[in-house]
Amino acid sequence: MIxxxxxxxxxxxxxxxxxxQFHTQQMLAYGTKxxxxxxxxxxxxEVLGVPVYDTVKEAVANHEVDASIIFVPxxxxxxxxxxxxxxxxxxxxxxTEGIPTLDMVKxxxxxxxLGSRLIGGxxxxxxxxxxxxxxxMPGHVFKRGRVGLISRSGTLTYEAAAALSQAxxxxxxxxxxxxxxxxxxTFKDLLPLFNEDPETEAxxxxxxxxxxxxxxxxxxxxxxxxxxxxxxxxxxSAPKGKRMGHAGAIIMGxxxxxxxxxxxxxxxxxxxxxxxxxIVELVKKALG
Amino acid sequence: xxxxxxxxxEILARYGVPVPPGKVAYTPDEAKRIAEEFGxxxxxxxxxxxxxxxxxxxxxxxxxxxEAYEKAQAxxxxxxxGLTVKKVLVAEAVDIAKEYYAGLILDRAKKRVVLMLSKEGxxxxxxxxxxxxxxxxxxWIDPHKGFRPFEAREMVRRAGxxxxxxxxxxxxxxLYRAYEGVDASIAEINPxxxxxxxQVVAADxxxxxxxxxLFRHPDLAxxxxxEAEHPLEVEASNYGFAYVKLDGNIGIIGNxxxxxxxxxxxxxxxxxxxxxxxDIGGGAKAEVVxxxxxxxxKDPDVKGVFINIFGGITRADEVAKGVIRAxxxxxxxxxxxxxxxxxxxEEAKKLLEGKPIYMYPTxxxxxxxxxxxxxxxx
Numbered sequence: 001m002i003x004x005x006x007x008x009x010x011x012x013x014x015x016x017x018x019x020x021q022f023h024t025q026q027m028l029a030y031g032t033k034x035x036x037x038x039x040x041x042x043x044x045x046e047v048l049g050v051p052v053y054d055t056v057k058e059a060v061a062n063h064e065v066d067a068s069i070i071f072v073p074x075x076x077x078x079x080x081x082x083x084x085x086x087x088x089x090x091x092x093x094x095x096t097e098g099i100p101t102l103d104m105v106k107x108x109x110x111x112x113x114l115g116s117r118l119i120g121g122x123x124x125x126x127x128x129x130x131x132x133x134x135x136x137m138p139g140h141v142f143k144r145g146r147v148g149l150i151s152r153s154g155t156l157t158y159e160a161a162a163a164l165s166q167a168x169x170x171x172x173x174x175x176x177x178x179x180x181x182x183x184x185x186t187f188k189d190l191l192p193l194f195n196e197d198p199e200t201e202a203x204x205x206x207x208x209x210x211x212x213x214x215x216x217x218x219x220x221x222x223x224x225x226x227x228x229x230x231x232x233x234x235x236x237s238a239p240k241g242k243r244m245g246h247a248g249a250i251i252m253g254x255x256x257x258x259x260x261x262x263x264x265x266x267x268x269x270x271x272x273x274x275x276x277x278x279i280v281e282l283v284k285k286a287l288g
Numbered sequence: 289x290x291x292x293x294x295x296x297x298e299i300l301a302r303y304g305v306p307v308p309p310g311k312v313a314y315t316p317d318e319a320k321r322i323a324e325e326f327g328x329x330x331x332x333x334x335x336x337x338x339x340x341x342x343x344x345x346x347x348x349x350x351x352x353x354x355e356a357y358e359k360a361q362a363x364x365x366x367x368x369x370g371l372t373v374k375k376v377l378v379a380e381a382v383d384i385a386k387e388y389y390a391g392l393i394l395d396r397a398k399k400r401v402v403l404m405l406s407k408e409g410x411x412x413x414x415x416x417x418x419x420x421x422x423x424x425x426x427x428w429i430d431p432h433k434g435f436r437p438f439e440a441r442e443m444v445r446r447a448g449x450x451x452x453x454x455x456x457x458x459x460x461x462x463l464y465r466a467y468e469g470v471d472a473s474i475a476e477i478n479p480x481x482x483x484x485x486x487q488v489v490a491a492d493x494x495x496x497x498x499x500x501x502l503f504r505h506p507d508l509a510x511x512x513x514x515e516a517e518h519p520l521e522v523e524a525s526n527y528g529f530a531y532v533k534l535d536g537n538i539g540i541i542g543n544x545x546x547x548x549x550x551x552x553x554x555x556x557x558x559x560x561x562x563x564x565x566x567d568i569g570g571g572a573k574a575e576v577v578x579x580x581x582x583x584x585x586k587d588p589d590v591k592g593v594f595i596n597i598f599g600g601i602t603r604a605d606e607v608a609k610g611v612i613r614a615x616x617x618x619x620x621x622x623x624x625x626x627x628x629x630x631x632x633x634e635e636a637k638k639l640l641e642g643k644p645i646y647m648y649p650t651x652x653x654x655x656x657x658x659x660x661x662x663x664x665x666x
Contacts (some may be wrong), residue, residue, distance in 0.1 A: 062511065101471075155545075155546050156547055159598050182394065211397070238552065
């Protein structure tokens with residue numbers, strides 16, 4: 001397991017909203033240790049027995065908090081993540097989708113400088129199977145096992161976890177890193193953690209076209225990884241997007257295309273699955 | 289969201305980038321009148337959301353108002369890469385001494401906005417980038433400090449741009465202020481012109497706005513031109529779906545962008561061609577699925593539909609109910625194959641038992657089945 005376990009104490013930002021309440025209930029049912037919530041202007045209230053504060057500072061003054069999960073609407077979401085980082089919370093999981101990119105550019109740099117780790121935005125969160133869920137994934141498809149999972153997609157993560165669980169392999173920790181252009185944590189930031197985790201025997205990377213996270217991860221694997229890694233690239237048949245002007249073509253060059261990602265994986269010796277079922281076969285083969 | 293050149297130039301001018309005087313014309317008469325008003329040589333430029341206008345004949349010089357009339361008449365109504373030209377920009381022509389390139393875009397890997405500057409501006413900048421990347425100079429901007437004049441001056445020197453250093457640097461600083469000010473995802477000046485009398489002007493400009501930030505810019509959000517998009521995409525967006533029209537014949541519906549993309553990949557892999565991408569999102573109710581089927585089946589290209597659901601927050605039985613409603617209303621005029629798994633999978637299968645819906649246990653089997661039914665790629 002990496003990042004989180006059954007003892008991780010969690011704060012929910014945006015706990016009184018529809019999404020916040022629903023997922024707080026789901027997380028509590030999974031066994032997640034939720035100690036407090038925050039909604040500005042709703043301090044003093046209670047949601048499902050969880051005390052609500054106006055600010056993160058007040059919440060951490062009254063509770064020990066290891067991680068925060070954020071359901072705040074997009075216009076205020078980056079600010080909420082900054083609030084958590086300034087209150088000293090070491091792990092911040094940003095679920096919200098649709099956050100302005102420049103908000104994230106600013107927040108990611110500041111949060112890193114403050115020493116906190118940001119997962120997301122626009123991500124399903126983190127789950128350590130049968131221990132804790134700090135996210136929105138259907139918990140029952142994640143059976144405790146041997147494989148670490150990192151993914152840019154939501155539903156495909158659940159598919160892969162379900163397939164690994166049905167095959168008796170199971171998962172240790174699964175991290176949905178999010179699909180936005182600027183995210184706090186990428187594949188290569190998490191690979192070292194799985195590399196040192198005694199419970200994780202293999203790692204599955206579920207990537208997508210666009211960006212260069214997969215290429216960077218492949219480089220890291222080639223240089224440092226001690227455990228087998230299996231890859232998957234979604235969107236390989238997607239038609240090339242409408243041209244994004246000269247600047248888009250220039251900065252991306254050949255990076256971000258499926259070919260570039262497949263080549264990077266091949267060079268790093270990472271077998272690539274074409275289907276979800278093939279992920280299971282390749283992991284089985286790698287584990288012997 | 290894409291802006292037209294004239295809209296991009298209006299924004300840049302507001303932030304202090306000099307642009308040649310120009311106005312929009314919808315008819316040849318208007319173009320003539322604008323040319324008369326300027327009293328100089330003008331350039332007539334098609335305003336469509338597509339690149340390569342110049343090479344397609346959508347940009348022409350006119351020496352007299354009468355010529356402006358004729359050139360505008362030739363360009364208006366022209367078809368450029370599938371889009372009809374409905375308006376032209378009539379702008380004063382500039383006397384070019386040097387043509388440079390300046391562009392701002394997000395660098396995902398560095399998680400910062402990057403300024404790209406080159407002394408080799410003009411239409412072939414992409415070739416320059418591909419063949420001689422060293423001719424493009426880059427600077428990654430600190431989001432908290434912004435882009436300072438001294439940094440701009442250093443960039444101008446580093447890239448070897450000739451002309452008034454302070455004027456060139458001021459344009460770059462203003463370009464970044466505009467980028468930040470309107471929440472752009474791309475802002476480009478190409479060419480950035482130094483005129484024969486030493487002025488620095490943006491002869492052409494492109495701005496793409498970050499859709500996620502449009503709530504901060506209601507005035508700019510109003511500039512969206514829905515008629516430029518496919519009518520089914522407009523209808524789907526009214527229902528709140530992410531829908532993209534593709535050129536095949538198999539309608540695709542799924543929950544979650546990743547799963548839908550994977551479904552497209554599978555259909556392609558087994559020799560089929562998807563007609564669309566449609567993501568019903570998380571937690572969809574029966575009505576959403578019903579509406580999704582309505583949109584997908586409205587596409588005359590669609591010969592069959594593949595519904596791929598992995599229940600998480602979305603319940604598979606809700607999906608089944610939506611499909612059954614469409615069936616009962618006689619909407620399902622084409623074969624429908626389905627694969628459901630996850631939350632409420634058993635309930636869904638029970639609901640669909642005996643119904644004329646082809647159920648398959650795995651995505652790949654369902655993909656093969658629908659391709660066999662509609663026939664593979666031509």
